[in-house]
Amino acid sequence: MVGTSAPAGIAGAPFRFMLGATVLCFSGYALLLPVVPLWAERGGSGAFGSGATTAVLMATTVATQLAVPWLLVRIGHRWVLAAGSVLLGAPTPFLALSADLAPVLALSALRGVGFGLATVAGSALVAELVPREQHGRAAGRYGLAVGVPQLVLLAAGVAVVDRFGFTAVFVVAGAGPVLGALLVPGIRMSGATVPTTAGPPPRPPVRSALTPVLAMLTCSISQGGLITFLPLAVPDAGLLVPGALLGTAAGSLLGRLVAGELVDRRGWGGRLLVPGMLLTAAGLMAEVVSLGAGAGALVVIGAVAVGFGFGMVQNDSLTVLFAAFGSGGYGAASAVWNIAYDAGTGVGALGLGAVAEPFGYSAAFGAAAVLLGVGVVVARARPGAATGRP
Template sequence: MRRTTRKCETYARGVVSTSTPAGITGGPFRFMLGATVLCFSGYALLLPVVPLWAERGGSGALGSGATTAMLMATTVATQLAVPWLLVRIGHRWVLAAGSVLLGAPAPFLALSADLAPVLALSALRGIGFGLATVAGSALVAELVPRAQHGRAAGRYGLAVGVPQLVLLAVGVAAVERFGFTAVFVVAGVVPVLGALLVPAIRMPGAPAATLTRPRPRPATRSALAPVVAMVTCSIAQGGLITFLPLAVPDAGLLVPGALLATAAGALFGRLAAGELVDRRGWGGRLLVPGMLLAAAGMGAEVAGGGALVVIGAVAVGFGFGLVQNDSLTVLFAAFGSSGYGAASALWNIAYDAGTGVGALGLGAVAEPFGYPAAFGVAAVVLCAGVALTWIKPRQPAR
């Protein structure tokens, strides 16, 4: 009788769960990280190589830039539909399909350097990247308990960031040594290998019985702060990565060192934020410090020269790393367990759209007024984001 009563009480709360997530030390989460590393390796390897391939084909600077623009445009457009797909076909199928679509078209780039086929293949790869990014970050929340979301997001940041840290520079060097075709083949095979890991990502058991299906929470106001923080920081970092080599020409190893520093800073920022969110309960409190740190870094780039270039790049990267992790955990909390897919899509769209706006918008400022002016505008945008975030209510992640 007592057992029956307990069961009825559980049914009345609306959910009977057959299992709980294994956590950040569990096999499913680790296999997801492995698939993410392989997927982003294919993405990072070709990011600087495809524009170079288009330029070798006679497309010029505009055509070369259009290849990246096409990749990111289809990425963002796809991300809008991924929450719907996650519900209907599942996280694992979406991640696997994204990895295959990102990798499989890559070897076909070797067939022609003409702009039209390169753009078409870039668009197809962007669809795959959009599927994989949203499914991957949604799995961060699905595969671990909520108390581990911060650290899980930090480890996911490593899986995303380390391939970019290593392979963005390696891709161009590999082309010079081994040729375009070899690089295209490797960049195609690696994400497909990542898809082969997906069957090992076992999802937590679905509810055994429900009386009422949970509805996604209305998260418009509580989602504003993390989205503003993500967009403004990605505008700054997108502009920094795009224009720093042009702003500091003939600087030897200074610019590569600064770009490496901003990528490494972002990795350490994400790890630090994960620990602070989970162990100190600082969810939602790192957005403003992260934006202020990034604004200070862009201010250092305005002053320019020598060590300030590297120091500013580190500050931008570390500040953005804090914001990336904290904003993702805040969005997971704001949307609730039934809306992890929507939270992931919103986070990724803010990241990718902000990067594109940074490259295009700050370029429009730099053309007539110079690169220091563009970096200064980015700093002002970050300060405006701080003001907007500060006056709006913030919902902490825990």
């Protein structure tokens, strides 16, 4: 690394501008995550086709994320974040032109490119803009910027569609990320965060990344399936589904904040992965029981548990990966983390949709819980997995 100036830290203006851009970017993402599958269903798609909209979004997101560490070195974090925000938002209003599956999938793919750019650049900036001893709390605040839009808008999207229609939602969801791009010039990076070479970042030991990536994948599959299919599994339930979506977003937000404090102040980095996976599995089983009993308050309780468990895993896994890759590889660590997150979301939407089509939504949620259980067994079977330390 070159330069003598230190990162400004979590109280600095660059970090705050990054958080503001993140809030606006994720507003456009969160608002549509449960809405686009409903739009595709209106166009005649079944559960599999509706789930494919999220799967395609995540597939192009992941494909893009593979190239982002290279782009970060060559054109810089700010340009990548701004370009991603515009690509995520600008195509969104065109969804209103047709509910047929083909154009919806095409626009979802384009938005996925933007989301892939923005997510890797944003989470890499978490490490680049603050000193290492603040990584846990910085990741928690980044989780706040990611979680607040989901806390409000995952539930609001379905409710606003019922009140104002799909077109209004598409226009608002498109405006947020584009406005976020206007904040990017305020993210001024210190000389200490500029890489000295354009070569590839150092490669961490594979074993250091296995447990956090496994935890992210299994939890993301679970939450991705829950968010995509809960509105379809509990139709005409009044405020129950918006309440559950609000609950999973709130749980995720709280889980990330709690984990950030425990990582920085208690030194528990890596120790929260397995507990987070177990809590996520318990939440899914609560959903299975609730659907079998005709839904009810347990739908909300289970969603909160899924969100809190996944929130713990999100924060802890990100800090573990930053440590494993080192200061020269924050972009690569961010890409690995985001790929695990978004690939899991896509697999959850498509794979659990394939289970739900013939067997029902209870079977889909139960399959995700079993997958988490297998993940816990594999993680604990690895040497050192009990603490999750690299």
